[in-house]
Amino acid sequence: MKRLTSHRGFSLIEAVACMVALSIAVPACMFPLRDAAAARVSALQTERAATLSCAVLETLLADVASADPDLGFNALAQANTYLNSSGDGLYDRLETVADLYAEHGLTYSVAIGPLVSASGAATGDADQDAYRWLSITVRWRNTNGARAAFVSGALVSAP
Numbered sequence: 001m002k003r004l005t006s007h008r009g010f011s012l013i014e015a016v017a018c019m020v021a022l023s024i025a026v027p028a029c030m031f032p033l034r035d036a037a038a039a040r041v042s043a044l045q046t047e048r049a050a051t052l053s054c055a056v057l058e059t060l061l062a063d064v065a066s067a068d069p070d071l072g073f074n075a076l077a078q079a080n081t082y083l084n085s086s087g088d089g090l091y092d093r094l095e096t097v098a099d100l101y102a103e104h105g106l107t108y109s110v111a112i113g114p115l116v117s118a119s120g121a122a123t124g125d126a127d128q129d130a131y132r133w134l135s136i137t138v139r140w141r142n143t144n145g146a147r148a149a150f151v152s153g154a155l156v157s158a159p
Contacts, residue, residue, distance in 0.1 A: 049138040049150035073158035
């Protein structure tokens with residue numbers, strides 16, 4: 001006599017229990033993945049901000065060292081003209097670079113400080129106050145909507 005093997009399948013109760021367990025477990029597993037993705041985006045934005053800041057600083061340093069009469073260290077005395085002059089101001093010259101980062105929500109600004117000594121403080125002595133502090137601030141919004149900023153700068157003098 002031939003015996004038939006019986007195959008036992010899932011019952012409806014087991015299938016429902018499995019679906020309930022998955023519906024509880026899967027969303028709970030997704031929160032760490034969401035947080036990890038946000039952390040990766042935040043790190044990438046910080047890297048982009050540092051790269052943009054570096055590009056701006058390199059341009060500033062090249063301008064300070066330039067022999068061009070419209071550039072050089074003395075051009076920094078007229079900060080508004082140096083930064084905003086139509087066509088050859090810093091912001092206009094860096095527009096193509098900044099546009100690449102603007103696509104990712106980054107903006108930048110440059111601040112040119114007054115004459116100071118090598119220590120960073122003004123002494124009132126024209127021989128010692130031969131430096132200027134250049135500050136670059138890159139801003140963006142994090143994935144949670146909070147504002148973030150990357151600030152860098154350099155103390156420069158005439159070559």
